[in-house]
Every structure is written in C-alpha cells, then in structure tokens.
Amino acid sequence: MTGASGVTGVSGVVVTTSKSASDAVRAEARRVADTWGLPLVERGKASVATVRGDATTALVCTEEGWVAESARGRLAFHQGTAAKRLRALRHGQTDPLVRAGELTPGDHVLDATLGLGRDALVAAWAVGRDGAVIGIEADFVLALLATEGFAGPIPRAGSAPVEVRRGDSRQVLAAMAAAGEGVDVVLLDPMFGGPRASDTGFTLAREHTVPTPLDPEWVALARAVARRWVVVTAERARDWFPDAGLERLEGTRSGRWFRARPAPAAAA
Ligand SMILES: C[S@@+](CC[C@H](N)C(=O)[O-])C[C@H]1O[C@@H](n2cnc3c(N)ncnc32)[C@H](O)[C@@H]1O
Structure with missing residues (x-):
C-alpha cells in the first residue's frame, strides 16, 4: 500500500498505541498507519518490545503525541533547544x-x-x-x-x-x-x-x-x-x-x- 507520504510500507517500522489506549488514540494510530503505509499492531497489555517484534522501531501513539521507540531509546517531537x-x-x-x-x-x-x-x-x-x-x-x-x-x-x-x-x-x-x-x-x-x-x-x-x-x-x-x-x-x-x-x-x-x-x- 502506498501512504499519503508517497512511501510504500517501510520495513522495520510498526505503529502501536500506549497501553489501555482511548478510542481517540486508537483512531489516531489507525490514521497514521494508513497515511504512511505502516502495519498497525494491537498493543493490548504487551510491552513495546514485544509489540515491536522484529521491527527496529515502534511508533507509539499516546495521549501526549507520538513517540518512536527502539531498543536504543525513545524519541519524540518537542521544542528541545x-x-x-x-x-x-x-x-x-x-x-x-x-x-x-x-x-x-x-x-x-x-x-x-x-x-x-x-x-x-x-x-x-x-x-x-x-x-x-x-x-x-x-x-x-x-x-x-x-x-x-x-x-x-x-x-x-x-x-x-x-x-x-x-x-x-x-x-x-x-x-x-x-x-x-x-x-x-x-x-x-x-x-x-x-x-x-x-x-x-x-x-x-x-x-x-x-x-x-x-x-x-x-x-x-x-x-x-x-x-x-x-x-x-x-x-x-x-x-x-x-x-x-x-x-x-x-x-x-x-x-x-x-x-x-x-x-x-x-x-x-
Ligand atoms: C543536524 S540534523 C538537523 C537538525 C535540525 N536543524 C534541527 O534544528 O532540529 C540533520 C538532519 O538532516 C537529515 N539529512 C541528512 N541528509 C539529508 C538529505 N540529503 N536530505 C534531507 N535530509 C537530510 C538527517 O537525517 C538529520 O535528521
């Protein structure tokens, strides 16, 4: 599938949500997965590492926004410097x-x-x-x-x-x-x-x-x-x-x- 980003499914990246996500967070995760052509993995009560499986990075939709998580750490959009x-x-x-x-x-x-x-x-x-x-x-x-x-x-x-x-x-x-x-x-x-x-x-x-x-x-x-x-x-x-x-x-x-x-x- 080609997402609105113009990119066809990027291997190594999955989309998921925070635990016990609200309907709004789940809908947002679905929107981004569809837009960017990424697999959406149900989080349930599992850890991000479990949900990530063989993927390098999980993009986690939370009430506070998006967080990229890999074995090496977490990354989010914020004002920083x-x-x-x-x-x-x-x-x-x-x-x-x-x-x-x-x-x-x-x-x-x-x-x-x-x-x-x-x-x-x-x-x-x-x-x-x-x-x-x-x-x-x-x-x-x-x-x-x-x-x-x-x-x-x-x-x-x-x-x-x-x-x-x-x-x-x-x-x-x-x-x-x-x-x-x-x-x-x-x-x-x-x-x-x-x-x-x-x-x-x-x-x-x-x-x-x-x-x-x-x-x-x-x-x-x-x-x-x-x-x-x-x-x-x-x-x-x-x-x-x-x-x-x-x-x-x-x-x-x-x-x-x-x-x-x-x-x-x-x-x-
Ligand atoms: C030092 S960072 C930029 C930081 C940014 N100025 C800021 O204030 O947050 C350099 C960024 O350029 C990206 N980059 C490197 N080569 C690029 C290219 N040819 N086209 C677009 N982006 C590139 C890198 O992936 C990296 O994210």
Whole structure:
C-alpha cells in the first residue's frame, strides 16, 4: 500500500498505541498507519518490545503525541533547544538563524535538513503566519514525527505553517532550480559528530539521521534556489568555503554559522 507520504510500507517500522489506549488514540494510530503505509499492531497489555517484534522501531501513539521507540531509546517531537531560542526572540534578543538569514515576516524558508525541526520552529515563528517553511528530511521516522509534530500544538501561535516532505533535499533543490522556483532562505544543517547531546533520545536519533556530508555541490544547489541567503552550520570552516561563497557569521558564541549569497545569474 502506498501512504499519503508517497512511501510504500517501510520495513522495520510498526505503529502501536500506549497501553489501555482511548478510542481517540486508537483512531489516531489507525490514521497514521494508513497515511504512511505502516502495519498497525494491537498493543493490548504487551510491552513495546514485544509489540515491536522484529521491527527496529515502534511508533507509539499516546495521549501526549507520538513517540518512536527502539531498543536504543525513545524519541519524540518537542521544542528541545528551540524553546530557549524562542524565549530569547520574544524578549527582543537575537538568534543566529534569524540573523544569518535576515528573516522577516512573510519570508519563505526551505530547511534542507529538517531533523526534528528545532531550527524550523524558530524560522516559522520568525517569518510568522504570512510566511512559509518547507522542511525536507531524508529519514522516514524523523519525517513522520516532524509531520505529526508540526500539525500538533507545539508550534507557537502565529508561526508559519511548516510543510514536511520526506526525501533527499539535494533532489528537491535540483528540481526547484530546474523549474526556476525560489525561496528567500535555504538552511543546511547537516550532521557532524551526531545529534546534540542535549537532545533527549539522541542515541536513537543517531540511528535515524542520514549522514549526508556537507559538500560544495549541496551548497551550490541551495544557492541556485535561495533569493537572499543560504545559511549553513558547520563545526569549522572548510578550505572550499570561500569558493562556495560561504562566510562566517560573526558575533555568535559557537562560531558555527556560515552564510552565502545566491549564486550569480549565469551569463546569457
Ligand atoms: C543536524 S540534523 C538537523 C537538525 C535540525 N536543524 C534541527 O534544528 O532540529 C540533520 C538532519 O538532516 C537529515 N539529512 C541528512 N541528509 C539529508 C538529505 N540529503 N536530505 C534531507 N535530509 C537530510 C538527517 O537525517 C538529520 O535528521
């Protein structure tokens, strides 16, 4: 079966519910299983490990939202590090992503490495309800958690809608560039050294993150789509950054924020 996600049954992932689930939770589990083309396993009184069986990950529908559970840990969509950043913005302080992208209300942002969407939560609030955020995530489970999470109560009121797409953002950027489509800002925050230890469930997150290396081609694709800035995070500057148009954003504590202007239009 092909779900609305466009993905045909993903092996290694099952859907279940919390124990003694309410009718609403059971209906929600059924909806997500159907939408994403996943098997729904009755929980009854069994442990998640029993329900998971040979699958790697169980997506558990609870009264509080979705939780991904594997033998390695649990992972859920929550504000995480975005909570502090959003608080700072509300108190008139700045945020490196907002500053690097010069984000203003109404902007359109493409997050090419969505993960669990902390940067996207910040961007969505900064661009407001007249703006738009598209988030691309390569991993199935993260894309599902983010899709359901952004549709729930966690995004702050007044935030832009976040449209989550599962896929390889290099392909999405290439297709947009070929079609002449653009957004104001593209964000690239690829993995380096694993998910941040401050993230709950980061052991499981490590299993679920796709390690696409940051390279000049990915930056070039982003520069072909961005109208104002490509914002990149990296643990250090690379030799090729200047040739890719990347400069460090000064004045951040971590020093890991870089940005590049759009690629100059090709000569006719
Ligand atoms: C460091 S995390 C991003 C964290 C995110 N910025 C946040 O604030 O929560 C990088 C994410 O990019 C995803 N990823 C890696 N390569 C990708 C690709 N080619 N297309 C889309 N997503 C990709 C990984 O699976 C991972 O979830």
